Amino acid sequence: MKLILLGAPGAGKGTVAKLLTKHDGSVQISTGDILRVAVANNTDLGREAKGFMDAGDLVPDSLIMGIMEQRLQESDCDKGFLLDGFPRTIPQAEDLMKLLDKLNIKLDMAVEIDVPRDVILDRLTTRRTCENGDCQEIYNIKSNPPKVEGICDKCGSAAVQRADETTEAITHRLNTYNEKTAPLVDFYDGKGLLVSVKATDSEVVVKAITDKL
Numbered sequence: 001m002k003l004i005l006l007g008a009p010g011a012g013k014g015t016v017a018k019l020l021t022k023h024d025g026s027v028q029i030s031t032g033d034i035l036r037v038a039v040a041n042n043t044d045l046g047r048e049a050k051g052f053m054d055a056g057d058l059v060p061d062s063l064i065m066g067i068m069e070q071r072l073q074e075s076d077c078d079k080g081f082l083l084d085g086f087p088r089t090i091p092q093a094e095d096l097m098k099l100l101d102k103l104n105i106k107l108d109m110a111v112e113i114d115v116p117r118d119v120i121l122d123r124l125t126t127r128r129t130c131e132n133g134d135c136q137e138i139y140n141i142k143s144n145p146p147k148v149e150g151i152c153d154k155c156g157s158a159a160v161q162r163a164d165e166t167t168e169a170i171t172h173r174l175n176t177y178n179e180k181t182a183p184l185v186d187f188y189d190g191k192g193l194l195v196s197v198k199a200t201d202s203e204v205v206v207k208a209i210t211d212k213l
């Protein structure tokens, strides 16, 4: 499957993407994960992105498009891909359409995961993420805690709060979403690609997506 997952921070895009990879081997491509690895490894990209990310701002479109142009041409995308956190702005969405045309790739759909704001705030303050860049497993101390507190079940690294999970950064990320990313819902609706799912249960979201394929 070739799809875009849209939704506010904490809507569950990463969680749903990980469930969908088990469905048909499509690969999850999270620009947030790619950027966090770059920050952890202190690469040129990471140094450029860190300040924006910690403050809850979007990283400049040009940096993101450079990453995605390369990533979408890697061979593991042949089976399918789940774009998690990309595109995030109208210019990114327009550039993605051009890139997919150039690569002769057809999108199946853009899925909006619609979750109430109070649920999102609760989830983001209780999320824990594996700090190992090759793993980045997602936990939640309320709904899905690691077996041993603070330790990733999968790889044994620390499961920690992300740098952008302060109340201030979360509020800013939600405002940025409403201003810059929410307009993509109309953008994809206008192209006949939008599927909107209002659900807080990730399995329900996965079923709604697989039923549409």
Ligand code: AP5
Pocket: 007, 008, 009, 010, 011, 012, 013, 014, 015, 016, 030, 031, 032, 033, 035, 052, 053, 054, 056, 057, 058, 059, 060, 061, 064, 084, 085, 086, 087, 088, 092, 123, 124, 126, 127, 128, 138, 139, 140, 141, 143, 144, 164, 173, 200, 201, 202, 203
């Ligand atoms: P990114 O990593 O993409 O963060 P985000 O969009 O803010 O999304 P999150 O990862 O916070 O949430 P999610 O929807 O994936 O939810 P999750 O599944 O983890 O981006 C981070 C930063 O990178 C951005 O702020 C920006 O600076 C930069 N960036 C990235 N992409 C960019 C782009 N394209 N352009 C410019 N800048 C970019 O779930 C959240 C929590 O809820 C977890 O604890 C999970 O366990 C729990 N949970 C999930 N589903 C359920 C459920 N059904 N029931 C109970 N708990 C649940």
